[in-house]
Amino acid sequence: MEFLEVVKRRRTTNGPFLPDPVSEEHQRLLVEVAAMAPSHFNSQPWRFVLVDDRDTIEEVARISADSMTRLLEEGTFWKRYRPYFRFSEEEMEEKRDGIHFDQMPKVLKPFSRQIFSNTGQAVMNRFGVPKTLGEDNRKLVAGSPLLLAVLLDKTEYRPGELSGFYSVFGMGAAVENIWLTTAEIGMGIQFVSTPMEIPENWKRMQDLLQVPDDLELMAVYRLGYVPKEQRRPTIDWSSRQRKRLSQYVFRNTCATPEPDAETSVEPGAR
């Protein structure tokens, strides 16, 4: 693919992957492109764990599902992420960021009007909605042929110091290289993020991956080959919508927004 085509096609895959194992060649490629990223003083503070062991993947899936269920039951999820949900085309068109909540999982439909209220929360819990969505999440993660854990070397990753910021910056560049490469080789990638939100579950992940004291576990992804026919998943946390130039670019000073123009990189279709 042409480079710009790859950039346009890069996506978050929140549906299922094919069950096929990720080839050794592709696993190697993903970590090699990661290492091509820039880092402060070429420190290369990133480390990766490629996980293709079934038992480990299934345990991560259980931790992820348990985290999802708890975040939903306790209402943390809706409270924390409410600002990112958009409820109409008009709102999406105006803000041009966030996620359009236009297709909700079947189990949530009866509660659509009260989803963000305390009563709605109680009713959803009574109907076992968090458990159903947790189980959906478990299946997605368990059905992934490959997980990738991203870690940082703690001698560089010192939160609050410039080196800590630089390390995160470099890690983001490394992950973007991986993300772009998945688009080139027919693979997809998605954060397995819920365990990070519950400290004891994040600790379970660290123990499972045997993370040593000198490394910090930063993120876990699930990866696999993407089926040709992709149905839009019930929980679709990704969006193709992007801000207009005038909403995020300025000319010379922050006082002058850049005028809007025809975009030269139109995001790829869903």
Ligand SMILES: Cc1cc2nc3c(=O)[nH]c(=O)nc-3n(C[C@H](O)[C@H](O)[C@H](O)COP(=O)(O)O)c2cc1C
């Ligand atoms: C720091 C970060 C955290 C994210 N967390 C999640 C996540 O928890 N779950 C998920 O499915 N996607 C997650 N995403 C992906 C975003 O939702 C996605 O990039 C955005 O909606 C745009 O969609 P696209 O990647 O398909 O273009 C995350 C992305 C970033 C950079």
